[in-house]
Amino acid sequence: MLGGYTGKVLNIDLTEGIITEETFGEEVLRKFIGGSGLGAKILYERTTPDTEPLSPENPLIYMTGPLTGTKVPASGRHEITAISPLTGIFGEGDAGGTWGMNLKKAGFDGIIITGRAESPVYIFIQDGKARILDGRDLWGLDTFQTDQKIKEIHGQNSVVSCIGPAGEKQVLIAGIMHDGKDARAVGRTGLGAVMGAKNLKAVAVSGTGRIPVADEEGLRQNLKQVLPGIVEKTKTLGLLGTAGGVVPSETIGDLPIKNWKQGGWEDAEKISGQKMAETILRKRYYCGSCPIGCGRDVEIKEGPYKGVDGAGPEYETLGMLGSCCLINDLEAVAYAADLCNRYGLDTISTGGVIAFAMELYEHGLITKDDLGGIELTWGNAGAAIELIKKIANKEGIGELLGMGVKKAADKIGGLAHEFAIHTKGLELPAHDPRAFNSLAVGYATSNRGACHLQGATYFFEKTATMPEIGYKEPQDRHGTEGKGRLNFYAQNIMCLMDSLKLCKFLLYGGVTLTMMTQWIKYVVGWDITVDELLETGERIFNLKRLYNTQRGISRKDDTIPMRILTQPRRDKGAGENLPPFGKMLNEYYQIRGWTDEGIPKQETLKRLGLTELT
């Protein structure tokens, strides 16, 4: 039954030191799948609108999906869900790597961690057994060291999810890191601080069990058929990594430059994937079950940035720590990214706050004195690196900047808000709605704040298609019709992929909804239609929305920064374009079945089976 998929989770109460097991019935699993969907349901039911993000009551929910760790391509992923201390609303992030598949091999689909340990601890889970262990010796170590130390204690097969010093200090832009120097990050929404607030340094897993698959042979035959196409279509992504997108993005006006103010930048090539391939690249990195291999493994052996030895910067990191700060030295960006990985900081938000700080500095709103002597001029890589250290250690100005641009601007006041580029408190990632109109609504309505992956509509405005919902060819990125519909479907599909735990790059590989139903059939045994699948994604998205509306979110919050909404880039492929925001948002609300205030209507909740949760 369920191909062995029971949604088996560990409830770990760190205050009491109690560990219990729990499973979810088929009805719940079919309604919320796993991963992000099940995480959202648990968060919704086990917190109230008053639960404080850094309180013991905020559960930190690790959740794999039914496909995690199987041979289904790019399924080596897991989701972490909690109330975000950065934004105060629904928070989540997912990571690739090998942690999720190892949790499954250890016999669990997820872990729900509540409470707060008296002194630092870590959790070790090995083949069906979980223990809370003394973590005082780990406290203070960076994420690479933590990984190594745990491997020394529990063996090289242990896979580690942990925080660095930033998470320990509850820096609000701290992430949770995985796989040591391969650095697979749950970066966004500050979940590292939630972990730190629990006095929890790491969750290590080690498993040797088999991940159940209902129809192994069926899956094998299916993959034999579809895998070659996926591999072929994602070839470039494998060759150059996501970093290969830097130059094309600059050309079309997508790359953030100088805190989103500048339209073009001649130095894009200097921090590109091509450049990386020619210089510091050692080899590709593949997450569990991945046929693409977009990860970079890099090495810098000499010069001011020597010592980098592991994960190389992704497109997002290059955009935020590179072009957004006008830093044009690839090795410097790789070094800065490596620092973030070790400290356990989200590179997107970190890049965002540094660019924000550079603009504050330009306008005299913070001074060299405030910065402890740092001259925070645009493009100053050394200064950015010093700031990263200050942020991670909550030193001097770092304490303020580590709160993210919104809270920092609230404290500074006045003009600072002009430079705080965020939605709902989450710093924008490195794609510009002026280049892809649909992203304006996508960022505005993403449940975790500005995010390119909660909707990823720009995939469909680049090369991705989805025939079952009528997207047989790429959409016009500057088009004005149908963007509400596109966001509706794309967000629902992303909710599904985040719940099944599939990498979204599969969409570039031509993966269809039909393929997903087949994989579910082979792995779990469910006969599920494309329509049911889509409605499930819609259900999950609305559940997260409901969580947020109960925390005060409404249309007023569904917007993007004035700089993006009202100032054109005036250069390159975005030129004078400004997204027709209101028009698109209205279309979106309508297809979502939300009121004009952005609240899901009762009839919508009823249709999706969410009324019993409300």
Place this chain on the structure above:
Amino acid sequence: MLGGYTGKVLNIDLTEGIITEETFGEEVLRKFIGGSGLGAKILYERTTPDTEPLSPENPLIYMTGPLTGTKVPASGRHEITAISPLTGIFGEGDAGGTWGMNLKKAGFDGIIITGRAESPVYIFIQDGKARILDGRDLWGLDTFQTDQKIKEIHGQNSVVSCIGPAGEKQVLIAGIMHDGKDARAVGRTGLGAVMGAKNLKAVAVSGTGRIPVADEEGLRQNLKQVLPGIVEKTKTLGLLGTAGGVVPSETIGDLPIKNWKQGGWEDAEKISGQKMAETILRKRYYCGSCPIGCGRDVEIKEGPYKGVDGAGPEYETLGMLGSCCLINDLEAVAYAADLCNRYGLDTISTGGVIAFAMELYEHGLITKDDLGGIELTWGNAGAAIELIKKIANKEGIGELLGMGVKKAADKIGGLAHEFAIHTKGLELPAHDPRAFNSLAVGYATSNRGACHLQGATYFFEKTATMPEIGYKEPQDRHGTEGKGRLNFYAQNIMCLMDSLKLCKFLLYGGVTLTMMTQWIKYVVGWDITVDELLETGERIFNLKRLYNTQRGISRKDDTIPMRILTQPRRDKGAGENLPPFGKMLNEYYQIRGWTDEGIPKQETLKRLGLTELT
């Protein structure tokens, strides 16, 4: 010299009880004219960004213009300027009536009132002499009673500017009223509260002097030539009052309906100027020197609303207390307006907060209990009238609502912000930017918060023209090009008219910039070109902006509510239209010579001779 115009003001310190006289040199007067411009300069120089609006240090500045009280048409006006307690930024309002011309006849161009009296006082100015008098007997009276009482003491020729109970209680949407039951209001930005905070009940004037005019005969000849045209072109305005605009406004999608949410309303006719003319209208009312006579004088002798006997509701009042609340009973609206006049409340903001409260009530954010038993359903006139009393007396929920929609929404939180229709804390007046695109930028950048009169671009999208700057025919109200330029010129011209003290309805009368230069020549004796005049307006506008930017205002604040910016009216003449905000705002900033953050550039300030003030 200066035709006798010396900008002679009284400095009245209520704390010390000291009265001194002061004049301004020609250079200052030519740079800032008088009225709004001179008021802004005084406010700028005599306060700091930290001055609290309700502190003794906030000066309450009454200022006439050089043309006030002369035979120049529609010049019977004066301006009151202070830091607004409602918005925290630059505040001002102007009124017609006869107060300004009487101050001039008494020998003064303005009064600057600082400090705070120990107990209630009033100021009486008669032919060159000013006295601070015991006002304890006036305290608690409504504005009509105050007017009457002062006339009893000082004679029927005394003209009274005063606050009612709302101003005494420092209600933040309290205005300052003039001319007793003719009720000429300085309504906006809560200046009544500033007066109340000074323990100042009234400023009464009585003058018999002659208002100096440099070339009486020249002026006479000029007026003989231009007056008939003005009278002819403004005939409808005189016949039906501004209330004549209700039905046409509803038709084109301009009238606010149901707190700006509804697109059309079949009951508009029931609260129209036509209806008023057929029912409660007694006669027209003319401000000093006015050939138009748009004021209404009404009377209700029986029924639930009997007792109304004086000023009838203007278009703005009908829009805000009527259609915006779905109240379709003209007598009820007249009664509500009369109450506001007596209590000394701004009818625009009062209508705005009542509509806001009705929507809160609809969504259950405030309950019958919160309202002291009132069922605040849409269109419930009785409930609205009860609320007005509560607001004026700071009773129950009235204390919250009297803070204006922004501060009230801040306190209520969450969804309340959806219904708070304001810019920079000032409730929108009764014209919709979805009907007139230009108003989006006009409201966004008006220095006192959302205002139709600080730019009044919609005049030029209706019938007004201004040939000297190329507007030879009315502009397309849904056009997207040139709206930044239109706002630039219109705002500069309004600054001029507010400084010369000319009624803006003269623009419907075909008054040109050239005519204004001629009137200045005849009255003051200055040879002033159209270009100098326009630059003077630009200087005054930028001075106010500078005042605001020093209080933290920037582009982030230059916006309009999401409901107006992103939701179409979906009915009548505005249909699906949404103003192309970013595009227009960028054009505007560019022509203004402001940075992308909305700060006047140094070169702009230098060109306008404002650098010595900064």
